[in-house]
Amino acid sequence: MLEFQDDARLILGVDMGATHVAVALTNLRGRILAWNEKMHPVRSDPEGTRELIEQLCEACLAEVPGAARALQGIGVAVPAPVDHMDPMQLSPIVLPAWGGHSGLESLETRFRVPVYVENDANLGAMAEGWWGAGRGLEDFTYIKLATGIGAGLMVGGEISRGVSSAAGEIGHVSIDPNGEPCLCGNRGCLVTFVGGEALVRRAQAGLADAPDSLLARGEVTPGTIEQAALAGDRLAVSVVREAAHHLGVAIAGLLNLLNPGAVILGGSLVRLGNDLLRPLRATVVQRTLVSSVAASEIRISELGPRGTSLGAATMVLAEALRHTSSSDGTR
Numbered sequence: 001m002l003e004f005q006d007d008a009r010l011i012l013g014v015d016m017g018a019t020h021v022a023v024a025l026t027n028l029r030g031r032i033l034a035w036n037e038k039m040h041p042v043r044s045d046p047e048g049t050r051e052l053i054e055q056l057c058e059a060c061l062a063e064v065p066g067a068a069r070a071l072q073g074i075g076v077a078v079p080a081p082v083d084h085m086d087p088m089q090l091s092p093i094v095l096p097a098w099g100g101h102s103g104l105e106s107l108e109t110r111f112r113v114p115v116y117v118e119n120d121a122n123l124g125a126m127a128e129g130w131w132g133a134g135r136g137l138e139d140f141t142y143i144k145l146a147t148g149i150g151a152g153l154m155v156g157g158e159i160s161r162g163v164s165s166a167a168g169e170i171g172h173v174s175i176d177p178n179g180e181p182c183l184c185g186n187r188g189c190l191v192t193f194v195g196g197e198a199l200v201r202r203a204q205a206g207l208a209d210a211p212d213s214l215l216a217r218g219e220v221t222p223g224t225i226e227q228a229a230l231a232g233d234r235l236a237v238s239v240v241r242e243a244a245h246h247l248g249v250a251i252a253g254l255l256n257l258l259n260p261g262a263v264i265l266g267g268s269l270v271r272l273g274n275d276l277l278r279p280l281r282a283t284v285v286q287r288t289l290v291s292s293v294a295a296s297e298i299r300i301s302e303l304g305p306r307g308t309s310l311g312a313a314t315m316v317l318a319e320a321l322r323h324t325s326s327s328d329g330t331r
Contacts, residue, residue: 006031009072009320010064012057012111013313015120015306018043018079018147019196023056024309025064028317030131032306034063042079046098054110072320073113075312076104077120079148084165087117093184094148116315120144121168122159123311124266124301125152130314132302137261141254142301143170144308145247145267147196147222153258171195175249193246196222196268202239210235226271240272241279248283255284255292266301266308273300 006029015022022037036056042049057074061067080094092100107115125142128134134142134154142152149171153160161167171191172184179188192198203220207213213235214228228236251263269276277298285293301307 008070010067010070011072011313011316012060012074013309013311013316014053014057014074014076015309015312016042016049016053016076016078017120017308021049021052021056022306022309023053023060024306024313025060025067026310026313030310030314030317032310033067034060035306035309036060043095044097046095046103050103050106053104054107057107057111068111071111071113073316074107074111074115075123075315076102076107076115076117077123077308077312078102078117079120079146079150081166081169082117082119082122084161114316114319116312116319118312118315119150119152119165119168120308120311121150121152122161123152123315124308125154125159125264125311126314126318127303127307127311128264128266128301129154129157131310132307133264133299134262139258139260140262140264141258141260142264142266143247143251145194145265145269149191149194151254154260170250170254173250173253175246190246190250194243199225199239199243202242203235206235206238222268226268229272229275237275240269240275243269244276244279245283248280249287251280251298252284252287255288255296259292260296262297262299264299264301266303268305270300 006027009028011026013024020039024032025034026032036059040049040052080091083089088102089100090098090102104115104117121144124144128142134140138157140154144150151168151170153168172189174186174188175190176188180192181187182189182192199222200220203215203225207216214233215235225236225239229240281298303310
């Protein structure tokens with residue numbers, strides 16, 4: 001007689017990555033109804049990024065009849081720490097060209113709905129907890145592997161943000177104090193070994209000794225490294241294995257410290273599957289307590305490249321449900 005109307009309200013989820021913008025239009029059950037993505041220099045072009053977000057949002061709404069009238073809100077995932085008390089602020093260290101402010105209030109003006117902003121790794125964790133590999137787990141860590149490296153810490157079923165909303169910045173854990181300088185001011189941070197730019201540098205440096213590599217045929221990018229590794233290219237496989245080792249060192253420390261129920265890997269690198277997991281797990285086994293390894297599981301995200309934007313939409317849904325329960329006095 002009664003059933004939940006999944007499409008009664010719709011949500012826009014925006015994934016503002018370091019080098020791309022992606023937008024998903026979802027219903028209340030997390031089903032993606034429309035999707036648009038475009039590469040863009042987000043770090044260096046804030047005005048162009050805001051314009052592109054609006055364009056992609058409009059494009060998604062145009063694909064579904066009546067979507068604009070049914071829009072509940074917009075969630076935006078950003079590649080930087082977000083102050084939970086003032087989410088429109090952005091880290092001037094991570095995104096210096098943005099001047100410390102996202103300017104995403106313009107979305108509220110244009111679409112006349114609430115806009116929520118959160119760190120991308122936190123929203124990746126939320127998406128996995130609601131719809132993906134974290135379902136049924138109260139405690140797990142989600143790690144996003146992309147241009148930057150970030151972690152979302154799910155503790156007791158809620159995102160753990162820390163006192164100043166900076167928890168989860170695993171990419172800026174120094175694993176070699178004598179390593180390369182990092183944009184954060186430290187040396188040898190994990191992102192200088194595993195981030196997209198680091199993979200490209202290592203691959204380019206190796207081309208002199210591997211002139212027959214698939215990577216010698218054109219521009220070296222994280223995407224071409226992944227494709228070459230999947231094809232068995234020796235240089236690309238070596239770069240991935242080295243990155244997996246360094247990532248394993250960081251994850252081992254995470255397991256020893258927090259002992260989560262699972263570690264879920266997301267982002268572009270996870271397309272490599274076992275080529276990434278095998279050397280990573282070998283490093284983790286060598287560096288963790290037996291009980292920590294036994295209680296934890298390293299998994300690949302079930303949500304693919306749309307997981308972050310889905311998490312951004314899920315944030316809006318969670319806020320709507322929270323306000324509904326508060327208004328009627330229930331919990």
